[in-house]
Amino acid sequence: MKTVSIKKLLFVIFIFACAVDGWSQEKEKHTSVSGDWRFILGDNKKFAKPEFDDSDWEKIYVPSEWQREGFRHYHGYAWYRKKVTIDYDKNDALYLELGKIDDVDEVYLNGHFIGRTGGFPPDYFTAYNYNRRYHLPKEYINKGGKNVIAVRVYDEGGEGGIMGPNVGIYNYINFSENSMHLFGKWKFHLDDDLKWGAEHVDDSDWEDIIVPATWESQGFSNYDGFAWYRKSFVLPRSFQIEDMLIVLGKIDDLDEVYMNGKKIGSTGSMKRKWASDNEYDKYRTYAIPDELLKPGQTNVIAVRVYDQTGLGGIYEGPITLLPQSEYKEFWRSYRSQYYPNDFWEWLSYYFD
Amino acid sequence: MKLKRYVFGIFVICILSGIQDAVAGEKWRMILDLEGRWLFSIGDNSKWASPHYDDANWERIEVPSKWEDEGFYGYDGFAWYRKSFDGTLLKSKTDTYNLFLGYIDDVDEVYFNGHKIGSSGSFPPRYHTAFNALRNYYIPNVYINFGGKNVISVRVYDAEIEGGIVSGDVGIFVNDDDRGLAVNLRGSWDFSLSSKRYNDYHQEKFSSRTNRRPPEEANWIKLSVPGVWENQGYPNYDGSAWYRKQFTVPKELNGDDLILVLGKIDDIDEVYLNGKYVGSSTQHDKLRFYNISAGEIIPSAVNLLLVYVDDTGGLGGIYEGPLGLIKQSEFTRYVRWRD
Numbered sequence: 001m002k003t004v005s006i007k008k009l010l011f012v013i014f015i016f017a018c019a020v021d022g023w024s025q026e027k028e029k030h031t032s033v034s035g036d037w038r039f040i041l042g043d044n045k046k047f048a049k050p051e052f053d054d055s056d057w058e059k060i061y062v063p064s065e066w067q068r069e070g071f072r073h074y075h076g077y078a079w080y081r082k083k084v085t086i087d088y089d090k091n092d093a094l095y096l097e098l099g100k101i102d103d104v105d106e107v108y109l110n111g112h113f114i115g116r117t118g119g120f121p122p123d124y125f126t127a128y129n130y131n132r133r134y135h136l137p138k139e140y141i142n143k144g145g146k147n148v149i150a151v152r153v154y155d156e157g158g159e160g161g162i163m164g165p166n167v168g169i170y171n172y173i174n175f176s177e178n179s180m181h182l183f184g185k186w187k188f189h190l191d192d193d194l195k196w197g198a199e200h201v202d203d204s205d206w207e208d209i210i211v212p213a214t215w216e217s218q219g220f221s222n223y224d225g226f227a228w229y230r231k232s233f234v235l236p237r238s239f240q241i242e243d244m245l246i247v248l249g250k251i252d253d254l255d256e257v258y259m260n261g262k263k264i265g266s267t268g269s270m271k272r273k274w275a276s277d278n279e280y281d282k283y284r285t286y287a288i289p290d291e292l293l294k295p296g297q298t299n300v301i302a303v304r305v306y307d308q309t310g311l312g313g314i315y316e317g318p319i320t321l322l323p324q325s326e327y328k329e330f331w332r333s334y335r336s337q338y339y340p341n342d343f344w345e346w347l348s349y350y351f352d
Numbered sequence: 353m354k355l356k357r358y359v360f361g362i363f364v365i366c367i368l369s370g371i372q373d374a375v376a377g378e379k380w381r382m383i384l385d386l387e388g389r390w391l392f393s394i395g396d397n398s399k400w401a402s403p404h405y406d407d408a409n410w411e412r413i414e415v416p417s418k419w420e421d422e423g424f425y426g427y428d429g430f431a432w433y434r435k436s437f438d439g440t441l442l443k444s445k446t447d448t449y450n451l452f453l454g455y456i457d458d459v460d461e462v463y464f465n466g467h468k469i470g471s472s473g474s475f476p477p478r479y480h481t482a483f484n485a486l487r488n489y490y491i492p493n494v495y496i497n498f499g500g501k502n503v504i505s506v507r508v509y510d511a512e513i514e515g516g517i518v519s520g521d522v523g524i525f526v527n528d529d530d531r532g533l534a535v536n537l538r539g540s541w542d543f544s545l546s547s548k549r550y551n552d553y554h555q556e557k558f559s560s561r562t563n564r565r566p567p568e569e570a571n572w573i574k575l576s577v578p579g580v581w582e583n584q585g586y587p588n589y590d591g592s593a594w595y596r597k598q599f600t601v602p603k604e605l606n607g608d609d610l611i612l613v614l615g616k617i618d619d620i621d622e623v624y625l626n627g628k629y630v631g632s633s634t635q636h637d638k639l640r641f642y643n644i645s646a647g648e649i650i651p652s653a654v655n656l657l658l659v660y661v662d663d664t665g666g667l668g669g670i671y672e673g674p675l676g677l678i679k680q681s682e683f684t685r686y687v688r689w690r691d
Binding site: 039044070071072121157 | 635688
């Protein structure tokens with residue numbers, strides 16, 4: 001009996017060491033967005049526009065529920081706006097983290113819609129308990145200059161606003177030269193046809209879609225079922241193609257991935273068309289056979305997605321090709337974003 | 353008689369426990385005390401509403417008090433109260449003023465300089481007492497003579513036992529929550545019961561919950577808003593009803609986005625402005641705010657506001673202010689740091 005206790009004690013010490021060592025460290029911010037934002041009650045689409053003059057709006061601290069900021073009895077629509085300077089390197093992949101927002105939100109970068117969580121009235125549904133993380137497409141960033149982030153929020157009751165606790169612009173990870181981000185514009189087609197997995201398909205008349213983000217947030221509201229994503233990319237001539245992985249973030253619900261026409265992996269059973277095991281929350285990483293990638297040429301990735309219900313699509317990054325040798329470091333960094341920063345919180349999480 | 357006293361006793365207990373009249377939850381400040389000597393006449397005559405009527409030979413009566421204690425023991429039926437005051441005592445022309453008349457036994461109808469500003473209960477032949485409703489009538493500023501004499505006339509009907517303006521604070525009050533509204537929608541609204549019961553509500557299709565219309569044959573009566581309908585002639589009603597208000601807005605609101613403030617509503621409300629669905633809320637203790645885009649309200653015309661209310665049980669209706677319209681650009685500051 002006594003030995004068991006000592007083992008337990010040693011185990012706890014070991015956990016503690018691990019937590020202090022790596023996972024308890026907060027991820028470093030690329031750009032801070034906390035502090036005073038501009039704030040207005042009510043709702044108007046023009047507030048999303050970067051040129052809109054918000055100089056006479058109230059100031060409000062972010063992150064904080066607005067009830068603490070003088071709006072004790074207000075429930076309804078409100079907008080937040082913040083001007084930030086954003087710069088990035090070639091290999092950066094940035095996302096905006098806003099933590100929890102009570103209850104529903106929609107985010108614009110320089111007037112471009114970059115994502116939504118929850119449902120606004122009249123099709124209201126809350127998402128107060130989701131951590132908000134929106135990819136910032138480089139196409140929309142004013143590199144090195146002023147950028148306007150506008151957040152439309154609807155609060156149905158209780159607390160309201162951008163609650164955090166973590167808000168900021170983060171870089172997914174610093175990858176080496178022998179990696180490639182595939183964020184941004186992809187081609188997109190509803191419905192299903194296995195031919196669309198081939199290398200040569202004319203997808204020029206397909207819709208544009210931003211990856212990652214749910215397709216509901218990009219005009220395909222309430223669509224459940226099959227859809228295909230495709231993206232062409234040119235690898236540098238010097239690109240090392242041995243032992244490569246593709247990370248595809250999270251996909252709602254099931255997926256099959258084709259690289260240059262060859263199936264390289266899948267999550268869930270497309271045949272059964274049944275998501276039974278929280279597939280939407282699983283992190284996708286697939287190995288790419290050595291002979292598949294073509295340095296110095298155009299490569300094509302195609303992703304077949306089946307959404308059973310609710311939100312759908314490739315909805316969370318990173319979306320990146322990287323060497324197996326960098327994967328461990330990447331995974332640790334990724335994990336530290338997901339697991340509680342505080343040691344005791346982490347401990348209680350672990351023992352739940 | 354005993355029964356009425358018994359009911360009254362329960363009602364006092366209710367007041368003490370703070371659930372009787374949610375208006376008690378609002379922050380009122382007295383600007384002008386109107387307690388004391390009023391003029392009084394039994395009988396009924398529509399001319400007595402006029403500010404020009406010569407009431408020099410009327411009886412004097414203490415307000416508030418039962419008229420039984422003021423020399424009219426045993427009188428049941430119609431009677432009128434009149435009181436004049438100096439408008440220069442109301443210093444701000446931008447405030448919004450409310451006339452408080454305490455509790456009136458049983459039914460009343462109130463005129464300000466000859467303009468009807470509200471009523472509670474229902475006169476015979478469709479008699480309904482409202483003896484347990486706190487009288488609070490919004491006085492539109494256009495009716496007020498800020499430079500001189502103003503006349504308040506109150507028509508009262510008492511069915512039995514005690515009668516008159518019997519108790520409570522009597523005076524002119526302002527509410528700080530009303531300050532800043534561009535349009536105040538407190539006052540007399542049209543009201544009509546609807547037969548639907550609550551249980552239907554959430555089973556209804558979304559399309560019907562955004563396309564509702566009051567029935568053509570709806571029987572509209574006047575109701576004082578805010579105020580629960582239980583105190584205004586519908587003591588045990590649970591179910592749905594329509595509220596209707598016609599209003600105009602000042603020209604300077606032309607081209608502005610507005611917020612419609614609709615107070616607190618027990619329990620569910622569905623709002624339509626000029627025939628268009630505006631929004632809905634389902635929580636009885638939540639202040640209602642609805643966005644109105646520029647152009648949806650026409651400053652030069654009469655606008656029509658329709659509110660469908662569904663009460664699941666207990667007290668029902670639009671029960672607490674503020675009610676009105678405010679420019680969206682001024683709304684954030686209006687809300688901030690208010691308790």
